[in-house]
Amino acid sequence: MTNPLTLHPPSKLLDNLCTCIEKDIHPLSAAAVAGGSKLFGAAILLKSDLSVVYADTNQERGSPLWHGETWTLKQFFEIPADQRPDVKECLFLTTHEPCSLCLSAILWSGFDNFVYMYTYEETHYVFECHGDLDIFNDVFNIRQGEVAGQASLDGSAPQVRPQYKLRSKRLVALSFAELLAAIEDKEEQARYVEKVEEVKKSYGRLAEAYRRNMNME
Ligand SMILES: [Zn+2]
Numbered sequence: 159m160t161n162p163l164t165l166h167p168p169s170k171l172l173d174n175l176c177t178c179i180e181k182d183i184h185p186l187s188a189a190a191v192a193g194g195s196k197l198f199g200a201a202i203l204l205k206s207d208l209s210v211v212y213a214d215t216n217q218e219r220g221s222p223l224w225h226g227e228t229w230t231l232k233q234f235f236e237i238p239a240d241q242r243p244d245v246k247e248c249l250f251l252t253t254h255e256p257c258s259l260c261l262s263a264i265l266w267s268g269f270d271n272f273v274y275m276y277t278y279e280e281t282h283y284v285f286e287c288h289g290d291l292d293i294f295n296d297v298f299n300i301r302q303g304e305v306a307g308q309a310s311l312d313g314s315a316p317q318v319r320p321q322y323k324l325r326s327k328r329l330v331a332l333s334f335a336e337l338l339a340a341i342e343d344k345e346e347q348a349r350y351v352e353k354v355e356e357v358k359k360s361y362g363r364l365a366e367a368y369r370r371n372m373n374m375e
Pocket residue numbers: 225226227256257258259260261
């Protein structure tokens with residue numbers, strides 16, 4: 159597995175990933191939301207130079223299984239094998255921390271990483287999409303807010319147990335918040351916090367459009 163932070167500085171990762179969400183994913187999500195699908199998008203980028211190989215968005219209007227990530231994976235694998243990069247050379251970007259279905263789909267596809275912008279908690283409480291945490295809590299026997307049995311080594315309070323292993327030999331999962339935390343220069347960090355907030359606000363507005371569409375039906 160590859161931690162994207164070992165490949166590029168956090169600011170470069172954030173520059174490229176934010177641009178990808180703004181320029182590649184957002185317009186596709188806006189069009190799909192207008193057609194009755196939810197927001198939620200994903201993209202596949204080359205680890206080497208962070209260029210975008212493929213980006214797409216949720217197509218739940220067509221099938222409940224076509225989340226942003228699963229649809230993007232399906233479309234990526236429609237590219238002839240000799241014309242697409244090996245997944246081991248790729249980084250997987252998703253606007254929202256992937257649900258259990260998409261988390262598995264990313265791994266079954268051979269990716270060893272993903273980076274996400276919004277957390278499960280934001281999806282649940284801000285976007286009011288409850289499936290992700292509800293399925294983890296109701297099916298996988300991991301209660302939201304459940305704490306691990308052991309206190310951490312430094313004696314501080316026990317950590318809330320995440321819904322899946324964020325680091326393992328199979329996978330490195332990174333949030334935008336972790337990329338921001340990895341920027342050492344405080345002024346630079348503050349600039350990037352603002353930048354990410356802008357991207358989140360702008361993409362998040364699509365949720366209002368989605369709710370408007372749904373209420374009109
Ligand atoms: Zn999903």
